[in-house]
Amino acid sequence: MKVKPIALACAVLALPNLSGAAQTPSPAQVRTAATFNRDVAPILFNVCVGCHRPGGVGPMSLLTFESARTYAEAIRQKVMAGEMPPWYADRRYGQFKNARGLTQPQVNALVGWIDGGMPQGDGNPPPLPKFPPDGWQVQLNRPPDAILELPFGQFELPAQGEVPTFTVWMKLPFREDRFIQAIEMRPSVRNAVHHSSMSLGPLPSGTSIGRAAVFPGGPVLDGAPVFPDGRAVTMTSAEQFGRPVMFYVPGGGVVQLADGLAKRFGRDDYLSWGLHLMSTGKPEKLQVQIGLWYARGQPHHEVHTWTVNQRLLADGREIAADANGNRRMPNIPARVESWAVTGVLKVEDDITIHSLWPHMHSRGKDMTFVLTLPNGRQETLLSVPNYNPHWQITYELAKPLKVRQGSTITAYGHYDNSSRNHHNPAPDAEVRFGPQSTDEMYIPFMEVSVDDENLRLKQVEEWLR
Numbered sequence: 001m002k003v004k005p006i007a008l009a010c011a012v013l014a015l016p017n018l019s020g021a022a023q024t025p026s027p028a029q030v031r032t033a034a035t036f037n038r039d040v041a042p043i044l045f046n047v048c049v050g051c052h053r054p055g056g057v058g059p060m061s062l063l064t065f066e067s068a069r070t071y072a073e074a075i076r077q078k079v080m081a082g083e084m085p086p087w088y089a090d091r092r093y094g095q096f097k098n099a100r101g102l103t104q105p106q107v108n109a110l111v112g113w114i115d116g117g118m119p120q121g122d123g124n125p126p127p128l129p130k131f132p133p134d135g136w137q138v139q140l141n142r143p144p145d146a147i148l149e150l151p152f153g154q155f156e157l158p159a160q161g162e163v164p165t166f167t168v169w170m171k172l173p174f175r176e177d178r179f180i181q182a183i184e185m186r187p188s189v190r191n192a193v194h195h196s197s198m199s200l201g202p203l204p205s206g207t208s209i210g211r212a213a214v215f216p217g218g219p220v221l222d223g224a225p226v227f228p229d230g231r232a233v234t235m236t237s238a239e240q241f242g243r244p245v246m247f248y249v250p251g252g253g254v255v256q257l258a259d260g261l262a263k264r265f266g267r268d269d270y271l272s273w274g275l276h277l278m279s280t281g282k283p284e285k286l287q288v289q290i291g292l293w294y295a296r297g298q299p300h301h302e303v304h305t306w307t308v309n310q311r312l313l314a315d316g317r318e319i320a321a322d323a324n325g326n327r328r329m330p331n332i333p334a335r336v337e338s339w340a341v342t343g344v345l346k347v348e349d350d351i352t353i354h355s356l357w358p359h360m361h362s363r364g365k366d367m368t369f370v371l372t373l374p375n376g377r378q379e380t381l382l383s384v385p386n387y388n389p390h391w392q393i394t395y396e397l398a399k400p401l402k403v404r405q406g407s408t409i410t411a412y413g414h415y416d417n418s419s420r421n422h423h424n425p426a427p428d429a430e431v432r433f434g435p436q437s438t439d440e441m442y443i444p445f446m447e448v449s450v451d452d453e454n455l456r457l458k459q460v461e462e463w464l465r
Contacts, residue, residue, distance in 0.1 A: 034113035035121025036065045043106050044068060045129050047085055055135030057190065057251070063128060065120050072114045079107050086251065086391040090383040095398035136291055137254050138182040144291030146173070150273065151209075151223030157192055157277055157284040165276045165435040166214040168223030169203060172269050179262035179302075179455075182293035183255040185248040189284050194437045195249045196288065197274035200265060201242025204233045209270075223273075242272050244305045249359065251391035258400075261354070261449065262299040265292075276435060300456050301449035303354060308369070308411040308444040311344040329433040332363060332440060337418045341442045343411040350451040353401045356382045357394040358413065359443040362423040363431055364389060365416040367444060374406040381409075389423055394447075402451070411444030 034040060044052075044062045052058035061067050068075070078084035085100045102110075113119075133143045151170045157163065172178075187193045203209070204225050212224035212232035225233040245263055246255045255263070277286065312319040312327055319327045332339050358367035364387040371379045382395050403409070419427045431440050 033116040033119060034109045035119050036068060036113065037121040037123050037125045039109045039121075040068060040113045041065075041125035043102070043109060045126060047100065047102065047106075049129065050131075050137075051085075053131065057137070057253075065125070069118050072118055076111055076114050079110055086388070086393065088384050088386055088388055088391065088393065089395055090385050093380040093383045094395070096395050097398045098394075098396045099398075136184055136186070138184050138256050138291065138293055140182055140256070140293050142293070144184070145294040146292040148173075148271065148290040148292065150288050152221035154188075154285045154287045155221075155275070155277065156219070157189075157286050158279055159282050160279050162436065163277045163279070164215040164218065165274065166218065167272050167274045168214060168221065169209055169225055169270050169272050170223055171209070172200075172265055172267070172271055174265060174267050176267050178265045178267075178292075179295040179299050180265055180292050181257050181259075181262050181295040181299070182291075183246045183263065184291045185246065185253045186289045186291065187248065188287040189280065192277055192280050192284050192286050193248060193288070194276040194278050195247060195274075196276065197247045198245045198290065199242035199272045199274070200245055200269040201272070202268070203270050207233060242270075246305075247359075249392040250389065251393055252357075255394075255447075257303055257354070257447075259296075260300045261303050262295040262301075264302050276437070278437065298456055298459060300454060301352070301451075302453060302455060303447050303449050306345070306446045306448050307343070308345040308409050308446065309343040309442075310346060312442075313340075313342040313344075315340060329442070331430040331432050332415050332417045334428050334430050335418050337416050337420060338365065339415045339417065341413045341415070343413075343442065343444050345409045347403055347405060347407045347409065350405050351403050351448045352451060353381070353397060353403060353446055353448050355394050355396040355447040357392070357445040357447075358382075358384055358387065358411070359392060359441055359445060360387055360389065360413065360415070361437060361440050362389050362425060363415040363417045363421060363440050365414040365421070367411060367413040369444060369446075370410045370412065371401075371403065372408040372410065374404060394445075409446070413442055413444070415440060 048058075048062050050056065052060060052062040054061050054063075060071055062071065075084075079102060085102070087099060087101050089096065089099070091099075130141075132138055132141065136144065138144070148170070151168055183198075185196055185198065187196070207225035207227055209222075210224060210226040211220055211222055212226050212230075213219065214221050214224055247253075257263070275288075312329070314330055319329060321327050329341075356369050358364070360367065366383075366385045366387055368383040369381040371381050373379075381401070415431075417424060417427055417431055421427070425438065431438075433440050433442065
């Protein structure tokens with residue numbers, strides 16, 4: 001089954017990081033008092049303000065001396081615990097171009113500045129970095145070429161209660177196929193969206209786009225596929241439909257591909273837009289935009305989203321598919337500290353892997369991707385030993401990895417449904433697999449291209465016909 005998403009987490013510049021929490025700097029390490037202008041601002045501007053700026057995904061801005069002083073204690077706590085900038089991959093495995101972190105001297109400078117009374121210092125801080133226009137995160141130094149909006153405008157989210165997942169459709173506004181290098185999904189209220197998915201394909205057979213209740217008892221909105229007799233399609237999630245393109249998740253929501261790579265948006269495609277919304281404690285009027293950046297020139301390969309789940313094993317037992325190809329996962333038992341799910345994918349063509357992304361919910365404990373070559377040699381591609389559902393990072397390979405036909409990719413995941421897991425809201429309850437935030441998911445995503453699908457070569461062959 002070929003599927004995936006992706007998305008970048010925060011747009012920040014990468015620096016080498018420590019593994020684990022930082023050490024407290026000694027007096028010898030802090031020989032002169034650090035100042036904001038000379039020592040702290042360069043670190044914040046290089047590492048932090050890609051997220052921590054107006055319109056960014058961070059909860060506060062760190063662009064000024066005054067704001068850095070205001071949040072100094074929070075900065076100290078996060079950098080000393082190794083929690084900021086967020087990065088959860090085991091650094092022993094793989095090299096990633098979006099890796100981020102702080103060196104020990106940078107930690108020393110930040111903590112020394114706070115301990116030294118947080119002086120501003122002489123002179124001026126370095127110039128502010130340049131950010132993408134209009135608050136977008138995509139780093140292409142130009143606004144999106146197209147912006148798509150929900151077909152019904154805005155969703156009125158109640159102050160309390162769980163909103164069932166639902167999907168709406170819209171026709172792509174393109175007269176010809178478009179190759180898209182970057183995609184960003186931007187909700188007006190970020191904490192109201194648990195996740196949102198985007199897939200492409202035809203409408204469900206026999207339907208047209210109309211108005212209908214988007215879930216039983218829900219609001220009647222534009223964008224619902226309906227049959228001629230007025231019945232609405234009963235699908236609840238875009239992951240069940242079409243080919244996945246990208247996902248908005250905590251810490252994500254951006255896909256930005258290297259030059260020469262692109263996602264194909266077909267002129268006949270419909271976009272299915274899956275929404276899983278959460279009440280925030282007050283009524284919200286939620287709007288969501290998708291920005292699209294066109295590839296410049298003819299890309300050489302199309303990128304596909306796949307998942308490592310051709311075979312599935314839960315708690316050591318194979319999960320067989322039913323007549324419709326669906327597989328029902330067993331519930332995760334209450335109070336279990338390590339419950340295993342394994343996915344396996346046999347590679348049937350020579351491919352190139354561009355990124356990896358583990359997707360789980362609050363019981364997720366760890367996930368590891370392992371490549372087994374035809375000769376039996378194994379290589380760990382990515383290990384996320386301490387999964388954090390609030391930072392679902394797409395790990396972009398520093399160098400795309402070519403994988404030969406006949407290889408196998410295995411994704412080993414574990415769940416902690418015990419009280420030891422501080423993300424766990426109910427350790428005494430069994431957990432089912434499903435779309436809600438209280439459910440669990442197991443989706444080991446990959447962004448891949450198929451080596452033989454050379455778009456430029458195909459274009460030349462078409463010219464020669």
